[in-house]
Amino acid sequence: MSALPGQAPEPKELEELLLGGQMRYTRLDAARLTGVPLAFTERLWRSFGFPRPPDDVPAFTEGDLDALKRIKELLDRRVMGAESEEVMLRQVRAVGQTMAKLAEWQSGILTGALNDAALNEDSMRFIGELAEEFLKEMEPLLVHAWRRQLAAAGARALASAQHDGDALPGRPPIAVGFADMVSFTAMSRELDELELGRVVERFEETAADIVAVHGGRLVKTLGDEVLYSADDPRVGVDIGLAIAEAVKDETEVPDVRVGVAYGPVLPLMGDIFGTTVNMASRLTSIARPGTLVADPALAAALEGDGAYELVRIVRRPVRGLGIIQPYVIRRTSKYP
Secondary structure, three states: OOOOOOOOOOOHHHHHHHOOOOOOOOHHHHHHHHHOHHHHHHHHHHOOOOOOOOOOOOEEOOOHHHHHHHHHHHHHHHHOOHHHHHHHHHHHHHHHHHHHHHHHHHHHHHHOOOOOOOOOOOHHEEEHHHHHHHHHHHHHHHOOOHHHHHHHHHHHHHHHHHOOOOOOOOOOOEEEEEEEEHHHHHHHHOOHHHHHHHHHHHHHHHHHHHHOOOOEEEEEEEEOEEEEEOOOHHHHHHHHHHHHHHOOOOOOOEEEEEEEEEHHHHHEEOOEEHHHHHHHHHHHOOOOOOOOEHHHHHHHHOOOOEEEEEEEEOOOOOOOOEEEOOOEEEEEEOOO
């Protein structure tokens, strides 16, 4: 870094450090030097989630140009079929949105660790030194984690295809669960932002660990609630019950209500959609703190399993889904 010893780096210096090179090329230079059409480079840049830079402002590094050249080689080979450009842009959009969230998360961890209300010269220097020291070590870890997640997702897709007996993945039923913190709105008025952030982070950490241990998938976190899925209805219930039980032991985190539904979903952009997801979300409003409420489809899937107690409660209307028959699900003494 070009900053003098003991001085904080300038924002641009930190940016170029993280990018691995100087921003010396304009968008026109990038298109000319790589042979990638200017219109496509603009679409690609937007798909990554970045605004269009002015024509006369250097905004691209050698690394950016190398990435453009690799993309051009893929497109020239048509490795993704006739619709290569659209497939590539969708892949880039998936990477861009995921990396944006990851970058904000990691940046927040770093700045939070400084225990400073605002960035100052010392904290900026600390971030620069930390980035310089660990960037090379983190990059292969990031790629490794991506490959592991891609392998797991590919295995799930193949299992779904085999389950349906089709050549392409179908939509077999899965368990979908929401765990929602009780009285979060009231708590957010009582705590300052830092304290509230710690509560949310602790809740998300607890839920994420439980989902991983049981072999489910954490679909997304929404501050006061988490959405997860599991291929097996029993795993979906076990995850929900384990989250409710674990949170009871957390002094900083309020109890949760859990709703779990069983049925097909529409996977899209890393998220899941459909009536099953809506049902699970609505069921959290029925559940009492610390309990799990399920829909009839999930209750039917657990029928006869001695590890669970199914308690049918009063039928009630659910917004957008009509009258439903909910069930409270508990573990029995036979649970190992």
